[in-house]
Amino acid sequence: MVDSASAPPPEPQGPPEPAVEFTDTGASTGIEAEDIGEAGRMPFDPELIDVTPRSPTIDLVLQRLKRGLIDLQPDFQRRSGIWNDTRQSRLIESLLLRIALPTLYVAEEPDESWSVVDGVQRLTSIVRFVKPEAAGLKPLRLQNLEYLTQYDDAGFEDLPGRMQTRILETELSVLLIRKGTPEEARFNIFVRINTGGLPLSQQELRHALIPGRARTFLAELAESEEFLEATAYSVSPSRMAERELCLRFLAFWMTPPERYVTQDFDGFLRRTMHAINALSDTELSTLRRRFRVAMVGCDLLFGDQAFRKQFRGITRRYPINKALFEVQAVTVARCAPHDLPTLLDRTGTLEARFKELMDDPAFYDAISSGTGDADKVNYRFQSMKDLFHEVLHA
Structure with missing residues (x-):
């Protein structure tokens, strides 16, 4: 009989296990299912359809x-x-x-x-x-x-x-x-018919309806060793979830979060794909380098917990959260080169402060529900920016 006085205390339960997205075969994609909230779609003239x-x-x-x-x-x-x-x-x-x-x-x-x-x-x-x-x-x-x-x-x-x-x-x-036919109307039409079998994901629809070099560029980033290591090889490519993660980083790198004022998050990502299509080879090379710096930095700072929810007293690893991916990756990418060594020396403090941040109901909400809301986008980015500043000046 085990002496209850000497038994280790049970691990805190924390929030319920988040739902995940699934592949065609019913396996987990490794990505937490997202509640993006109500889309504030741009109006279009039905007569133009x-x-x-x-x-x-x-x-x-x-x-x-x-x-x-x-x-x-x-x-x-x-x-x-x-x-x-x-x-x-x-x-x-x-x-x-x-x-x-x-x-x-x-x-x-x-x-x-x-x-x-x-x-x-x-x-x-x-x-x-x-x-x-x-x-x-x-x-x-x-x-x-x-x-x-x-x-x-x-x-x-x-x-x-x-x-x-x-x-x-x-x-x-x-x-x-x-x-x-206006692009917004085209997407609306395909969303309406996209009900048979396993419906296309939003990124699969973007990929289908927005041809150009953004397709191959996102695929290149998603297949890079830096991305695979930062995500611990845990993201299934079957629904293009990995490409959406890369697109979200590029979207907030090219358009700073404080300038995100729309409620139409899907439209924001579509506009980013069009913007990528218009970039020169030199501009794409710059983006590629910045993305790789972000992935290497997140891997070094957060390890196999990068882009995942963490809670005090809980050791299990959660699936990758899309909102955390964009906010951690962009924040790391915006760090000055001389700040990274300091952050590396203080990864323990960074982890502790991040778990404290997860106790903030407003931050948890900003990465869990209605994630396309402009106020929530700005709140989660500002919170992560403040966290890094506190760690650097601790």
Whole structure:
């Protein structure tokens, strides 16, 4: 029998375990689910919405792809949930059986190219089978068919001519959001239709609807060793959560928190992607260096607890909190070079003061609910700035 007098005191429970975001397969992304609050969306004129139904044949769609007028966004495929060969083969079987496919939703860009938002997996399956070289994809050979088993292991060229023609002449149902439709309206439309299966995350929508170098730049930052080490390799890339973290750092680095006055946090992040698209190579290099400095600094100062809630007397590690990521990373990035050695010598004090800050109900609220509210954004950034100042001058 254990002597209760000598047993260690139980660990404080602290706040309830936060909910997390999930991948396509139901696993944790390693990111705390966020309550961003009510979005103060920019108004738009409904009369400017221009959505046109189209019925192009697969052959015409492939011609657009060959001319670079369809953006399939290869890196948009959810890495853990991409359709396997069997599922892609059975979609081809549906075409051969003359079973209509669900409607594709695409957005028209200024150059009249199409960005595919809903239907990437379906189009990718068709392209892999019929013309994989048009998109640099691995050819698909049919497998595990349910009805047309005679075509198992067949490639497109192995099909009888009439079956090849049947595929190429299949008409696809496409809803095209024309280029004159305001961006806010385009996002609103896709949010409304984004209800089937596992809905796209906000970052997946931004990625689909805002083409340009911001896509590859965010991917580069998210795959950097500095980011992976600072986040303890704990963020799943399947829903682009890691790219959103990088985008949020860039947003508040390029637009200081005190100048954030909108309630439309999603619009704020979209505008940042457009701003990144307009930067020169030199400006991107400067951003890249600053991001890496922030990641290395956070890793050194906070260790494997970087970007996570911490509470006095509690040792378990919480998931990464998006609001803490942006506030810690930007605050570290804004430190003078000569301050970092001092902070490194006082990491114990930094940790203790941070846990004290987590006891502040207003700060806890600012990183937990309504995180897109301008007052809460400013409060959490000012609180972290004050904390660093106190540690430096302790």
